[in-house]
Amino acid sequence: MKIHLTSVYVDDQANALRFYTEVLGFVKKTDVPVGEYRWLTVVSPDQPDGVELLLEPDAHPAAKAFKEALVSDGIPLTQFAVDDIDAEHKRLKQLGVVFTQEPADMGAVITAVFDDTCGNLIQIAQPK
Template sequence: MPKVSYCSVFVDDQERALGFYRDALGFEVKHDVPMGEHRWLTLTGPGDPDGAQLALEPAEHPAVKPFREALVEDGIPATAFEVDDVAAEVERLSGRGVTVVQPPTPAGPVTIAVVDDTCGNLIQLFST
């Protein structure tokens, strides 16, 4: 059976993205390998070093910019991460200067919120 090993998020600036995903959200660096002007930069969930990896991909392909701009304009998150308590996580992130685009909102069986990753993406957080 297939399983998720990597999930990519295209970012404008890998160093700034690292600041958001590692320092604000709490992901842990798995790989940080120089590759010319960019890096093979992957992170895993906190305390899950063998879990699925989030690859912070340089947004260099010409199709990426208009795609991401359209998603942001329409308010569509690039990806979603589950958290234990959305309200508490949004409060924690707000205290760290993260821009909250959509505050915690009930949506059927989950509560969702959306934040700006500072690198061209909206990121949804949810809890059940």
């Protein structure tokens, strides 16, 4: 068994696709209309056949409440690995990304947290 797909709840799929591709650097993998929404996934350009991230609409009331509670408590929804957190932090800040936690030493990793503009906090981490 292996992880094939995971998701983030987003409030606007078009905005999410722009942010996750143009800002974060992922590439679109799948884009299929499903009613008023889309089955919309992105992947790492380094692993085009790797784990897909589904940009899932947060239309269900529980999804909205879940996202709001996590953000209110400052808890990231998910984490992405980076090779050089200082370089990635600098690159993202130059693109206007808002960080709620600057890079911080957390023992075995260095982490930072940003707002994905879609209602989520996302953590990036670099193993030491």
